[in-house]
Amino acid sequence: MTHLFLECTIRAALIVAATAIVLYALRVEAATAKHSVWAGVTLLMLILPMWTAWGPRASLRMLPPLVQRTAKEAMPPVGTLSIALLPSSFVSTLQAILVGGYLLGVCLLLLRLAIGTVRARRLVRDAVLQDGMRISSLCAAPVTVGFFQPAVIFPEHWREWSQGQLDAVLTHEYEHARRRDSLVQWLALLNRALFWFHPVAWWLERHLSALAEEACDNVVLARGHNPREYSEYLIDMARSVKRSGARLNIAGMAMPGSSLPQRIRKIVEGGPMPRISRTQMACVIVACTITCTVFAAGTLDRARQGAPEQSTKTEGEPTYSGSAAPVQILTPHEGVDFTAFLSPLVQAIKSSWYTKMPEGVKTGDKGRVVVRFRIKKDGTLDKVPTVEVSSGKGALDNAAVAAIRASAPFEHLPESFKGPNIDLRLTFFYNQPLSALNP
Numbered sequence: 358m359t360h361l362f363l364e365c366t367i368r369a370a371l372i373v374a375a376t377a378i379v380l381y382a383l384r385v386e387a388a389t390a391k392h393s394v395w396a397g398v399t400l401l402m403l404i405l406p407m408w409t410a411w412g413p414r415a416s417l418r419m420l421p422p423l424v425q426r427t428a429k430e431a432m433p434p435v436g437t438l439s440i441a442l443l444p445s446s447f448v449s450t451l452q453a454i455l456v457g458g459y460l461l462g463v464c465l466l467l468l469r470l471a472i473g474t475v476r477a478r479r480l481v482r483d484a485v486l487q488d489g490m491r492i493s494s495l496c497a498a499p500v501t502v503g504f505f506q507p508a509v510i511f512p513e514h515w516r517e518w519s520q521g522q523l524d525a526v527l528t529h530e531y532e533h534a535r536r537r538d539s540l541v542q543w544l545a546l547l548n549r550a551l552f553w554f555h556p557v558a559w560w561l562e563r564h565l566s567a568l569a570e571e572a573c574d575n576v577v578l579a580r581g582h583n584p585r586e587y588s589e590y591l592i593d594m595a596r597s598v599k600r601s602g603a604r605l606n607i608a609g610m611a612m613p614g615s616s617l618p619q620r621i622r623k624i625v626e627g628g629p630m631p632r633i634s635r636t637q638m639a640c641v642i643v644a645c646t647i648t649c650t651v652f653a654a655g656t657l658d659r660a661r662q663g664a665p666e667q668s669t670k671t672e673g674e675p676t677y678s679g680s681a682a683p684v685q686i687l688t689p690h691e692g693v694d695f696t697a698f699l700s701p702l703v704q705a706i707k708s709s710w711y712t713k714m715p716e717g718v719k720t721g722d723k724g725r726v727v728v729r730f731r732i733k734k735d736g737t738l739d740k741v742p743t744v745e746v747s748s749g750k751g752a753l754d755n756a757a758v759a760a761i762r763a764s765a766p767f768e769h770l771p772e773s774f775k776g777p778n779i780d781l782r783l784t785f786f787y788n789q790p791l792s793a794l795n796p
Contacts, residue, residue: 362459365405366555368652372398372405373557375648383641386631388571390638394645395568396541399548399561401649406551408653410766452712459554466550474543477502484510498594499530504543507534512597522590525582532576538569570620575630588621687729687780693773702767706783710760715752718787724748726757726785733778736767748787757785 376398385391481502484491496512509530515523533539545562552558577587595617633641684699715722727746731739742761744754761783770779 361406361409362455362554364409365552368405368409369402369552369555369557371652372401372649373561375652376645379641379644379648383637383644385633385637385641387633388568388575388631390633390641392536392541392565392568392572394641395561395565396544397645398649399541399545399565401653402548402552402558402561403544405653412654462553463550466553467547470543470546470550473546477539480510481508484508490515497598497600499526501530501533502539503534504537504540507537507539509534514597518590521582521586522593525577525587525590528577528580528582529573532573533569536569536572538573542566542569567619571623574620574624578624579630584624584627588624591617591621591624685782687782688776688778690774690776690779693771695771695774695779698768698771702764703783705764705767706760709763710756710785713756713759713763715750715756717750717752721788722750722753723788724750724753725787726754727782728757728761728785729780729782730761731778731780732765732767732770734770734776736765736769738762738765739778745782753785753787757783760785 376394380391380394385394480493480495480500481491484493486492491508491510492513492515493510494513496510499509499511499515501507501509509527511526518526542562542565545565549558549562574587578584684703686695686699725746726744726748728742729745730742733739738761742758744758747754770776
């Protein structure tokens, strides 16, 4: 699970960075276009954990090649740990703390979002209809709430507004309703709750809110309203909110909001309204789709070496000597280089194995377990791993098998390998010295 957190965090940061570069490179200034793009990024972040765990992958050879080790460079076998296996207990406790902290943050923010959603429904239900307007004493400024049938709620003092102010407010809020901004904002808050540990999620929520307000402001100005008068309307509503103490805390409500100074500056400065052509928008969508897909579905493999050295051999079978353990490839692979595939596989299994280490190992249980398993082309296990050589203790055998199952799915098999799957054999050692490698 920790690996999934880390991978989603990195991928989300890369997706946001790539999208920002695309928008800058294509000179996209229109708030409506940027809002649509960032809303799509938010949706992608929401499905990113599922895509990372089970979605399709594309191999990209972008990382530098690994330096292969020869048979002369003996490496310690997997599981050869020091003394009482204190790292195992530490890793397990640390992961439990991290997962617990994450779940606590998610629950608190989801609870807050749920309360806001319920309050929004009650606000619409309890609003009083006057002269075709929904009125509520809970609102200090007009708000638009609702996902699929948005409703505009006005404060009780709306009759005190001039006709120009009323027209501007109606134009602004009805544009929010037409664009379904409250639904987008709710999804951004949901994304922030699930990725509360990621600064990108908080930035997306604030940025989407600001872009929605800017887009609606542009519509108001495009309808011929005077910029200075409209700015005064916004300031007047901000004063009403301040006098009331706080605005109703409901998802999707951002007018006038904390970005009011920036909004007023843009409104007063005027200038040509940023626009985007259909052709330019199509280019933006294509470019963002390609870059986001690459970072969401790409597996960053290491480049091949020009002349790889011969790997270690055991009993005539091809064997890989990685940073942790020998892994035997039992399937004929016609010289295909599996170095970049097997190195992260070993590390992932070893990390999972530490968290599943039986308590008996800490008190001195010893053993050697040999497990055979098969990996399909897409990196998933073809069947349940089987124990070829048992340690004589069920707990030790089960921990080894569970570590392999918990680490799947792995990266895709190398593209140069044409077979449907490969069979691997991995040896686990519990409290045994290097001499146990060749019993």
